Amino acid sequence: MSVRQSVTIPAQLAIEVERVARKKHLTMSRALVVLAQRGVEAEAAARKNFDATYRRFMSEADPERKGEGRI
Numbered sequence: 181m182s183v184r185q186s187v188t189i190p191a192q193l194a195i196e197v198e199r200v201a202r203k204k205h206l207t208m209s210r211a212l213v214v215l216a217q218r219g220v221e222a223e224a225a226a227r228k229n230f231d232a233t234y235r236r237f238m239s240e241a242d243p244e245r246k247g248e249g250r251i
Contacts, residue, residue, distance in 0.1 A: 201211035
């Protein structure tokens with residue numbers, strides 16, 4: 181399913197999206213979708229990584245290791 185949206189983006193961002201679109205032979209709309217999807221996936225991966233690191237930190241029993249901040 182697709183949803184049609186109208187957005188206003190800063191001029192510099194539009195230039196970058198156009199650059200990506202030309203490089204990958206995509207329309208501006210398709211380039212925006214690809215870039216947005218990558219951003220959503222990167223955000224989910226960062227959250228997953230953060231959650232795993234937090235769980236390791238909270239399960240660490242050695243107070244000295246907790247103080248190191250490098251679990």
